[in-house]
Amino acid sequence: MITFNQVIIGHEKPLFEVKLNQLESGKVYALIGSNGSGKSTFIQTLFNEIVPVKGEIYLNQKELKLYSKRELALNLAFVPARFPEVEFMKVKDFIGLGRTPYLNAFGTKTEKDLEIIEHFIQLLDIQHLADKFTTELSDGERQLCAIAKALTQETPIILLDEPTAFLDYKNKQRIIDILEQLANELNLLILFSTHDLSSIAKQTIQKIGIEANTQSNEILPKMLPINEQFPFDNLLDKFYK
Amino acid sequence: MQSRLKFLGVIVLLIGLIVLHLFAGSTNVTIDDFYQSLVNFEPSNTTHIIARDLRIPRLLITLIAGGGLAIAGILMQTLFRNPLAEPHILGVSSGASLFVALSIMSGWFVFQTDYGIIASALLGAFAFGIILLSIAKFVRLQSSLLLVGIMIGSFSAAFISILQTWSEANQLKAYTLWSMGSLQQVSLNQIPVITILFLLVVGLSFFLVKSLNAIVLGSANAAALGVQLKHVRMLIILISSTLTGLITAFCGPIAFIGMAVPNLVKLIFKTQDHKTLLLGSLFIGAIFLLICDIVVQLLAQHLLVPINAITAIIGAPFIIYIILKRWS
Numbered sequence: 001m002i003t004f005n006q007v008i009i010g011h012e013k014p015l016f017e018v019k020l021n022q023l024e025s026g027k028v029y030a031l032i033g034s035n036g037s038g039k040s041t042f043i044q045t046l047f048n049e050i051v052p053v054k055g056e057i058y059l060n061q062k063e064l065k066l067y068s069k070r071e072l073a074l075n076l077a078f079v080p081a082r083f084p085e086v087e088f089m090k091v092k093d094f095i096g097l098g099r100t101p102y103l104n105a106f107g108t109k110t111e112k113d114l115e116i117i118e119h120f121i122q123l124l125d126i127q128h129l130a131d132k133f134t135t136e137l138s139d140g141e142r143q144l145c146a147i148a149k150a151l152t153q154e155t156p157i158i159l160l161d162e163p164t165a166f167l168d169y170k171n172k173q174r175i176i177d178i179l180e181q182l183a184n185e186l187n188l189l190i191l192f193s194t195h196d197l198s199s200i201a202k203q204t205i206q207k208i209g210i211e212a213n214t215q216s217n218e219i220l221p222k223m224l225p226i227n228e229q230f231p232f233d234n235l236l237d238k239f240y241k
Numbered sequence: 242m243q244s245r246l247k248f249l250g251v252i253v254l255l256i257g258l259i260v261l262h263l264f265a266g267s268t269n270v271t272i273d274d275f276y277q278s279l280v281n282f283e284p285s286n287t288t289h290i291i292a293r294d295l296r297i298p299r300l301l302i303t304l305i306a307g308g309g310l311a312i313a314g315i316l317m318q319t320l321f322r323n324p325l326a327e328p329h330i331l332g333v334s335s336g337a338s339l340f341v342a343l344s345i346m347s348g349w350f351v352f353q354t355d356y357g358i359i360a361s362a363l364l365g366a367f368a369f370g371i372i373l374l375s376i377a378k379f380v381r382l383q384s385s386l387l388l389v390g391i392m393i394g395s396f397s398a399a400f401i402s403i404l405q406t407w408s409e410a411n412q413l414k415a416y417t418l419w420s421m422g423s424l425q426q427v428s429l430n431q432i433p434v435i436t437i438l439f440l441l442v443v444g445l446s447f448f449l450v451k452s453l454n455a456i457v458l459g460s461a462n463a464a465a466l467g468v469q470l471k472h473v474r475m476l477i478i479l480i481s482s483t484l485t486g487l488i489t490a491f492c493g494p495i496a497f498i499g500m501a502v503p504n505l506v507k508l509i510f511k512t513q514d515h516k517t518l519l520l521g522s523l524f525i526g527a528i529f530l531l532i533c534d535i536v537v538q539l540l541a542q543h544l545l546v547p548i549n550a551i552t553a554i555i556g557a558p559f560i561i562y563i564i565l566k567r568w569s
Contacts, residue, residue, distance in 0.1 A: 047465060073467030084458040089513045100455050100466040107451035107516065133511075153466070 001025060001189070002046065002157070007055035008220065011041050014053045016210050016221040025156060028176075028183045029191040030200040033210030034240045037221070039193040042210075043159050048072055059157075073101040077150035079160040083134070083142040091137070091145055092130040095121060098152030120151040124178070140171035147178065151186075158182075160192035164199060172199045180204060197236075209239040244510055244517055251524045258531040262300050265538040270296065294429055302427045303534050304527045305439050306488045307498060311526025312443055313481035314499030315506070315518050319453050320477045323383045324563065327499030328366070328485040331386070332393030336369025336482075337362040337489040338420065339397040345416045346408040355431060359490045366486035369393060370478040422493035422549035424534055435487060442483045446519055449476060453515040495530075495549055497556025502526045504563045529555075 007018040015038035023029060033039050044050045046057070048064060057064040059075060067075070077098065086094075099113045109117075121130055124144050129137065134145065143163055150158045163179075164172040176199050183190045191208075194200060200207060207226035213219070264270065270292050278286075278293040314327040321331075328334045344361040373390065380386045405413055419426075427435070452473040455463040464470055488495065506521035507513075533551040540546050 049464065069464070069469055070467040073465065076465070078461070078465035080459070080461050084462060086457055086513060088507055088511045089457070093512070093514065094458075097455055097458065097462075097466065100451060100468070103451050105448045105451055107454050107514070 001060060003058045003061075005056045005058070007057055008053040009038055009042050009045055009050075009223070010053040011044075011050050014220055015041055016223050018055070019222045019224050020208065023189055023191060025189045026183055026187045027189060027206050028180050028204070029189075029206045029208055031191060031193040031208045031210070032195065032197065032200075032226075032239055033193075033223075034212050037210040037212065037239075039210065040161060042223070043078070043161055043191075043193065046159060047076060047078065070101055073153065073155075075155050075157055077153040077155040077158045079143075079146045079150050079158065079163055081161040081163075081165055083139075083146055085135070087133070087135055089134045090130075091126070091132050091134055092117060092121065094134050095130075095145060095148045095152055098149040098154075101153065116154065117152050120148045123151070124148050139166040140168070140174070143167065143171070143175055144178075147175070147182075151182070156187075157189045157191075160190070162194055163192050164194055164196050172196055176200065176205070211238060212240055244512065247510060248520070248524075251521070251528070255524055255528050255531075258528055258535070259300065259304075262303065262531050262535055262538075263296055265535045266291070266296060267538075267542050295425070298427045298429050298432055299424050299534070301432055301436065302491060303424050303530050305435060306424065306492050306495060307502075307527040307530030308523040309439055309443065309484040309488050309526070310495060310498040311502035311506075311522035311529070312446055312519060313484040314526075315503035315515075315522045316446060316449075316453075316477045316481045317499070318503055319456055319515065319518075320474060320481075321377060321383075321386055322457070322459065323386060324504055324567065325383075325387055325500060325560070326390075327503075328481060329494065329496045329499055330394075331373055331390035332397065333366050333369050333373065333482055334485050334489050334494045335394040335397040336365040336367075336372075337486045338365070338494055339400055340365025340368075341419065341490065342401045342404050342416055345419070346404050346412045348412075359434075359487065362490035363483060363486035366482035366489065367479065369397075370482035370485075374474060374478050419493050421547040422495050424492055424530075424537075424548055426493075427491050431491070435491065438483070438487055442480045443523065445476070446480050447516070449473060449480075450515045450519070453477075453518075454513065457513050493549070495552055497552045497560065498526055498529055501556040501559045501563075502529050505529075505559070 001022055001024055003022040004018045004020055008014045009016055009018060031039055031042065041050060045052055048067060051065065059067065096109060096113070096117045099109060099117065102113065103109065121127055124147065126141070126144050126148060129141055129145065134142065137145065163175055167175060179190050179192065182188055208223060209226050210223045211221035213221040263275065268288070268291050270288055274288045275292045278289040282293060283289050310328070317326040317328060317331060318324055340361040341358055344357050373393065376389050377386055380389060405416065408416070452463070452468045455466045455468045456473065460470055502525050503518065503522050506518055506525050510517050510521055512518070533548060533555060536551050537546055537548055
């Protein structure tokens with residue numbers, strides 16, 4: 001669980017004010033907002049890479065900034081927007097990198113590590129990809145592998161930066177369904193940023209928006225929970241310039 | 242399993258080349274001569290001198306220089322996520338050269354001893370490694386970093402040429418000989434120091450395997466996996482510049498191994514696991530330089546060729562092949 005206490009997110013200059021109380025386990029959160037509104041900054045802040053301009057963020061009742069890098073890696077997993085272009089990397093080795101925080105300096109995987117990797121490969125039904133190189137995969141397959149890697153990290157929270165950006169319509173739906181299913185079955189807190197408003201129309205997905213600040217430069221935009229019905233034509237003006 | 246089989250092949254090849262290297266010189270030295278020279282050395286016996294004081298140090302420094310430069314190369318390629326990164330093209334060895342030139346031409350005796358030159362080379366390589374690391378933070382494009390390295394190289398070359406015009410004849414000769422690269426400058430009594438330092442830093446590099454494997458995915462990914470990027474970056478620069486400085490001090494600047502060997506290792510083992518890549522680079526780097534030095538020794542009866550020329554003649558076409566394969 002992540003809780004916010006009067007937080008202002010920003011990097012050097014303040015970007016927006018967080019008007020959420022908390023993010024809970026077992027739920028999927030979709031974060032929307034125009035380009036440059038601060039979605040990535042928000043995710044980086046949760047990773048302690050950027051310090052909030054004001055206020056405190058708590059991760060399981062402990063203040064976020066008190067977490068060491070490794071402790072953080074045991075609580076938060078990250079799926080970046082771009083799949084890393086690396087040659088000669090087998091899918092199962094890529095997925096296995098999720099075990100990094102649990103391994104010794106030499107990177108030796110134990111029986112248990114291998115079982116966990118195998119388990120999540122089966123859970124996402126990508127056994128047929130395991131021995132391929134990551135460079136041979138389609139964008140949809142890559143996204144599944146990136147999620148599998150995050151799962152092997154066995155963290156209660158997974159953050160994804162635009163996981164549907166490079167996918168066709170069917171794959172977008174599939175990834176979002178999988179994220180929902182994982183949040184339910186494994187009681188995970190999943191938060192992802194996106195621009196695909198139609199893909200997140202479902203009631204079961206919690207929506208969060210960062211306002212587009214159109215009125216005045218004096219007032220900071222707010223990050224708000226969105227309770228209104230989708231499709232939200234009227235909200236487009238509010239969250240997109 | 243498959244990679245174990247490949248390693249077996251690599252080790253067999255390495256052993257074969259070690260034997261070939263020991264017996265490649267123009268003087269005929271038998272196994273018995275090697276054995277006798279070690280257990281029962283006679284200072285008046287020329288064959289013993291050739292075996293113990295020339296052949297064995299030359300073999301060991303060839304193994305160390307080949308393996309060490311390849312390890313420095315793979316470390317820098319992973320750190321900068323650039324398959325063409327290596328100490329030579331990134332200007333780290335030019336730092337060692339500049340500092341060695343300064344110490345040879347300073348005229349101060351302390352700097353002209355073996356240890357003075359080693360210390361200068363280590364210091365120069367490390368200083369330039371740090372400069373490179375701090376510039377790399379601001380460089381987004383892969384090719385820009387290589388250009389930065391080339392500029393650092395030209396910058397040092399300019400200073401070295403100024404130093405050369407000021408220096409005396411014997412200093413100039415000492416520097417010029419050093420800069421041509423040679424595997425014959427090392428004497429037996431220097432070998433222990435070199436070997437210990439080499440094993441220490443190469444051993445240290447294996448403690449970075451987990452972090453290196455994660456860094457391959459980029460810094461955002463690696464940080465999210467709990468990797469202490471700042472520490473790891475510093476350690477990589479420390480290890481690769483120590484190897485570069487050490488080897489450059491004794492053998493002069495040797496190009497192309499750091500770039501060619503790790504790419505060859507990736508082609509052979511088809512993996513991104515750095516336990517395999519580091520071990521593979523260590524062995525295949527040694528193999529590469531052994532082959533080059535055997536060629537030098539075979540040619541020596543007809544003409545003298547510096548080791549640098551051979552590494553370039555074999556290495557440069559391979560690197561062009563890598564570039565074509567990757568970016569065309």
